Amino acid sequence: MDVLYFAWVRERIGIPKESIETSAATVGELVEELKAREDRYEAAFADLSALRVALDQDLADFDAPLAGVREVAFFPPMTGG
Amino acid sequence: MKIAVQEAAFDPGAELNSFSAGHAEMGAIVTFSGLVRGDGGLSAMEIEHYPGMTERAISRIAEEARDRWSLGDVLVIHRYGRLEPGEVIMMVATAAPHRRDAFEAAEYLMDYLKSRAPFWKKEVGPDGQAWVAAKDEDEDALSRW
Numbered sequence: 614m615d616v617l618y619f620a621w622v623r624e625r626i627g628i629p630k631e632s633i634e635t636s637a638a639t640v641g642e643l644v645e646e647l648k649a650r651e652d653r654y655e656a657a658f659a660d661l662s663a664l665r666v667a668l669d670q671d672l673a674d675f676d677a678p679l680a681g682v683r684e685v686a687f688f689p690p691m692t693g694g
Numbered sequence: 695m696k697i698a699v700q701e702a703a704f705d706p707g708a709e710l711n712s713f714s715a716g717h718a719e720m721g722a723i724v725t726f727s728g729l730v731r732g733d734g735g736l737s738a739m740e741i742e743h744y745p746g747m748t749e750r751a752i753s754r755i756a757e758e759a760r761d762r763w764s765l766g767d768v769l770v771i772h773r774y775g776r777l778e779p780g781e782v783i784m785m786v787a788t789a790a791p792h793r794r795d796a797f798e799a800a801e802y803l804m805d806y807l808k809s810r811a812p813f814w815k816k817e818v819g820p821d822g823q824a825w826v827a828a829k830d831e832d833e834d835a836l837s838r839w
Binding site: 617619620621667670671672686688689690691692693694 | 728742744746747750751772783784804807808809810811812813814815816825826827828833
């Protein structure tokens with residue numbers, strides 16, 4: 614699946630997008646998998662309360678299942694308007 | 695309904711005129727424009743967004759507004775990229791038979807665009823760059839709807 618990062622999440626991880634092969638069942642499991650990879654992921658995902666997630670471009674929760682999902686995006690709370 | 699997410703500057707006056715022109719049966723049009731506020735020595739605002747999700751989220755918010763109020767039309771234009779103080783970031787317009795619907799729907803659109811449309815603002819100022827943090831009051835504003 615494609616994993617996208619925006620704003621300071623993108624800056625901490627250092628890339629806007631990557632393709633990931635994962636067997637994670639939920640967003641939370643995917644986050645744990647990413648955190649275990651490298652420090653920059655650990656830094657980006659240190660505080661989940663400061664993060665939002667979208668699955669196939671719809672806002673979702675961290676316990677949401679990943680089955681059938683093609684695109685996951687992580688970002689801070691939005692500041693539009 | 696017009697929804698535009700664009701890097702280019704636009705003329706809110708011209709947008710208002712063309713929005714108004716097609717709605718002879720509407721008695722009220724409300725517009726809101728958000729500008730880059732150049733306080734604290736701010737030199738620029740950099741706006742990032744999530745292409746695809748942004749348009750989808752704004753469309754959904756606009757549809758919700760049309761379901762809740764008696765509206766003839768809705769306009770949302772939101773820019774991204776680098777903007778300088780005084781530049782127009784975004785504009786919302788609502789057309790309704792009566793003003794109350796137009797005012798309330800415009801406020802609803804603004805409240806939801808603030809915290810449910812995937813935009814992120816970064817301020818560039820004398821002390822460097824900093825991402826704008828979401829405010830609790832913006833999240834709280836949604837509860838009144």
